[in-house]
Amino acid sequence: MAIIAGVIVRVLHVVSNAHGEQLDWHSFVGTFIAVPVILLALATIHLASYPLHQWVWRAPAFALVESAVESILSLALIAAGRERWGTGRAVFGDWPAMAATTFLTRFGMICVFALVLGGVAQFVRRREIHAERKKGHHPGGVERRSGD
DSSP: HHHHHHHHHHHHHHTTTTTTTTOOOOHHHHHIIHHHHHHHHHHHEEEEESSSGHHHHHHHHHHHHHHHHHHHHHHHHHTOOOOETEEEEGGGGGGHHHHHHHHHHHHHHHHHHHHHHHHHHHHHHHHHHHHHHHHOOTTSSSSOTTTO
């Protein structure tokens, strides 16, 4: 899932920034809305397949793989002359800074999001368990009778 996320996010980044040197609404929407939404949606899909206690290492691993894929694609796009850095075309000397920026932003975004999402999931889970106990239901789905 992280590999897919890396490819989609880098392609979306290139498409949203392909309109020249001026910042327009395509660039803004692509960079600050679409990229984070798609990235965090794919991270959520990935993390949802695992128990909450495994998110401690799975979220950072996802971020690492995703940013590595993005950085490798960025290097290929620089070679093709299609990658932008700021208002101009990126060159190979820009790549280390671009890769570091990609890693730091993606790592921070995914890890903070996973922390918040995990907190919400744990809160909802505990609330549901408490509500079930309050109703007198056994957690396994068997109702308790007052005479038992």
